[in-house]
Amino acid sequence: MEGHKFVLVFVLLALASSFASASDPSPLQDFCVAINETDGVFVNGKFCKDPAQVTENDFFYAGLNMPRDTSSPVGSKVTPVNVAQIAGLNTLGISFARIDYAPYGGLNPPHTHPRASEILVVVEGTLYVGFVTSNLANGDNRLITKVLNPGDVFCVPNRTHPFPVQCGENQCRCIRQFKQPEPWCNHNCKCCVRSRSAH
16 A cells, blocks of 8 residues: 555656746846936846836947057956946846957956856957866865967856956957856955966
């Protein structure tokens, strides 16, 4: 009798699990264009514009093709394109940035994006990229690096510590995409004190 109960319970669980499904949650709306006002629907830390008032300009940014001034102390200029520049990016889970590097060592200092993985595409020039891991069990972080040329792509897991450095004699330009509408950046050079090369 016990065997029959087990088979019956097993069959019922198997049938019930055939109706279950898993997927990414669907948003309740197509978009939530961010606004600075404090009335309306509040989603993802921003209030939403009335969908009937949304225009094409809420999803548009111009000028990313213009070279930026790289005469800063670190020899680079980051031009973000996130929800602050394109209000329609709110709740879409993406953003990106153009980074211009000065010749001979323009640097985007070591940093981390605790909330966003990123993917980097070199458009022009040569870039030495890498990241320092941060979660090895024995505490010995690893250094993972690669030299990139135009058309090369490199991904950086979130919470690691990337450090792109221009390693050529000409200007370098790259595009970085993040899986967050506001990827928040934390510059922290302590991350590179104890690391070991992966090579």
